[in-house]
Amino acid sequence: MSAYLTALAGAMTAVGVGAVAMGRSWPGTTGRHRAGDPAPTPLLRPVEALDRFEARCPVELRTTLHVRFRTGGVQCLDCRTTIIEGDRT
Numbered sequence: 001m002s003a004y005l006t007a008l009a010g011a012m013t014a015v016g017v018g019a020v021a022m023g024r025s026w027p028g029t030t031g032r033h034r035a036g037d038p039a040p041t042p043l044l045r046p047v048e049a050l051d052r053f054e055a056r057c058p059v060e061l062r063t064t065l066h067v068r069f070r071t072g073g074v075q076c077l078d079c080r081t082t083i084i085e086g087d088r089t
């Protein structure tokens, strides 16, 4: 029984070594078939800020930096509170 198991283990080891040798010598990728560049992501619409100015924030009750968007909205840059809602068309 022990001799049978030893022979079986030896045979399985030989099969494993042969499989590894075949796998290593198998023609693999040469690097010429790599995936191309990933698909370009669609450009996000930039936040179009027209100008920055200091104004009194109604939430923080102090003078902070505000930004005026192209859509007409005004937002506090400290607490991100929208002071004037812009036209979102």
Ligand SMILES: [Zn+2]
Residues within 6 Å of the ligand: 057, 058, 059, 060, 064, 076, 077, 078, 079, 080, 081
């Ligand atoms: Zn604020």
